[in-house]
Amino acid sequence: MDKYELQKLRDLPIEGVAERLGLRVKMHKSLCPFHDDHHASLSFCTRNNTFRCFVCGAHGGTIDLAIRLLPYGGRSGGGSFKEACKWLADSHNVILDEWKPTTEKAFTETKTFDASRYEGFFLRPWLSDEARKFLFDERRLDPRVISWCRVSSWRDRNGVNWLQIPYYNVDGKLIGVQNRNLQKGASPRFKFPYGSQCSIYNLQIVKRLKAGDELWIAEGCSDTWSLLSSGRKAIAIPSATLLSPKDKELLSSLSSSLLLKWNMYPDKDAPGERLFLQLKEILPDLQHHQLPVDCKDFSDYYVQLKSQ
Numbered sequence: 001m002d003k004y005e006l007q008k009l010r011d012l013p014i015e016g017v018a019e020r021l022g023l024r025v026k027m028h029k030s031l032c033p034f035h036d037d038h039h040a041s042l043s044f045c046t047r048n049n050t051f052r053c054f055v056c057g058a059h060g061g062t063i064d065l066a067i068r069l070l071p072y073g074g075r076s077g078g079g080s081f082k083e084a085c086k087w088l089a090d091s092h093n094v095i096l097d098e099w100k101p102t103t104e105k106a107f108t109e110t111k112t113f114d115a116s117r118y119e120g121f122f123l124r125p126w127l128s129d130e131a132r133k134f135l136f137d138e139r140r141l142d143p144r145v146i147s148w149c150r151v152s153s154w155r156d157r158n159g160v161n162w163l164q165i166p167y168y169n170v171d172g173k174l175i176g177v178q179n180r181n182l183q184k185g186a187s188p189r190f191k192f193p194y195g196s197q198c199s200i201y202n203l204q205i206v207k208r209l210k211a212g213d214e215l216w217i218a219e220g221c222s223d224t225w226s227l228l229s230s231g232r233k234a235i236a237i238p239s240a241t242l243l244s245p246k247d248k249e250l251l252s253s254l255s256s257s258l259l260l261k262w263n264m265y266p267d268k269d270a271p272g273e274r275l276f277l278q279l280k281e282i283l284p285d286l287q288h289h290q291l292p293v294d295c296k297d298f299s300d301y302y303v304q305l306k307s308q
Contacts, residue, residue, distance in 0.1 A: 009088045010061050014049045016271045017062045020091055021069045025270065033069060034058040062088060090189040092239050113195030115174040122166045122174070125152035130161040130182050139222065139299060140306040142229040149202065149225065153182075165221055167197065168204045178221070178238075199247050201236040202228075206254065209233065214261045215254075217279060217286070218298060219272060223265075226302035232263075243278050252282050262286040265298040272297075 015025045023030040025044065032042035035056040042053045052059040058068070066084035088094065127135070127146075131153035135141050152164040160183055167176040176196030181189050192198060202224050209215065218224045218236040227234035237243055254260060262283045266272040268291050280286050295301040 006063075006085070008094050009063055009085055011049065012062050012088060012092050012094070013046070013271075013274075014051055014062055014065070015044050015046065016274065017065060017088065017092075018044065018051065019270045021065065023069075032056060032058065086188060094239075113176060113193065113197065118164075118166070118177050118193065119174055121152045121154070121164055122150040125150050126154075127151070128153045128155060128161050131163055134163070134182055135225075138303075139226070140229075140303050141225050145225050145228040148228070149221075151225075154179075162191070165201075167199070167201060170203050170206045172204050172207070180221075198238055199244060200250060201238060203235060205233055205235065209254075209258055209260065211259050212261065213258070214263060217262065217264045219267050219275060220297075223267075223298045226299045230302055230305070237275060237279075243275065248282050251279070255283050263289060265289045265291055265301070267297045268295065 015028070018025055018030060023033065023042075026040070028044045028046065029040040030042050030044075031037045031040050032053040032055065034042075034053060035058075037053075037055065041055040042051060042058070044051050050059065050061050051065055060068075063081065063084050066088055067081060070084060070087055125147070131151075135146055135151070136143065150166050152166075153161060154164055155161050160181065163180040163182060165178040165180060166174055167178065169175050176198040177193050178196070178198050179191040181191075201221055213233060216227045216232045216234040218227055218234050220236055220238060224234045224236040237247065255262065262279075262285055264276055264279065264286055266276040266288065276286070276288060291298065291301055292304070295304060
């Protein structure tokens with residue numbers, strides 16, 4: 001992992017990381033987990049993206065927080081730097097390069113995503129029994145949606161099953177692949193081929209939109225599949241912490257050119273609500289739809305509706 005990849009992890013919003021680690025952040029403060037705290041002495045500085053406790057002295061950034069709070073291999077806290085980085089990348093859908101050059105010359109070469117290596121997988125998508133169980137039995141998704149999105153699967157040399165999810169640009173060109181581990185609780189949860197551009201998901205639907213259409217914004221592929229299966233047109237931001245300037249520009253352009261009616265079911269957590277507020281700045285007409293109390297995201301809600 002080079003310094004640029006580490007910077008991606010250090011730039012993750014510190015309060016969002018804290019909440020995913022189980023801390024309750026309010027007004028940039030929370031109870032400090034590093035001592036017996038009853039007065040919310042752990043403070044977060046969003047400007048410097050750091051935390052500090054003014055009682056026990058604990059301080060640092062996103063990686064330091066993950067090292068100290070995550071349980072590793074049955075031990076609580078005290079994890080390694082590498083383990084913390086892996087968790088941050090997996091839990092926030094941060095793309096870390098799989099390929100690593102071994103020579104000085106290779107470091108100077110620009111290597112991009114090689115779509116030709118992966119296009120064949122999605123011409124005739126294959127789904128393993130494990131993938132079908134996850135998509136159709138557990139998630140209750142419409143097979144036509146999975147076919148439209150060209151979701152495929154594969155099994156690695158260790159027998160682990162992965163979903164293989166293609167990302168296309170507006171013109172239908174393959175620009176990236178996300179591999180999702182189907183083994184519950186396994187790490188890593190995601191893998192990305194070198195150079196994958198996995199930003200806004202399901203952009204190929206844009207060609208089918210008409211002026212005034214409703215378009216739903218989801219957080220992640222699974223919620224997109226559920227929205228599509230419920231009869232809605234949808235795209236997705238890959239993660240609540242990964243709304244890039246380029247994505248904002250694209251959404252703003254779509255909004256102005258097609259006069260779309262924007263809708264969203266934010267995930268029921270602080271990062272989800274924060275993502276909604278970020279999108280609301282770009283899309284002032286974005287409508288907030290509330291999930292039921294017992295549903296953490298739209299995928300949960302969709303399964304609940306299908307079970308009734």
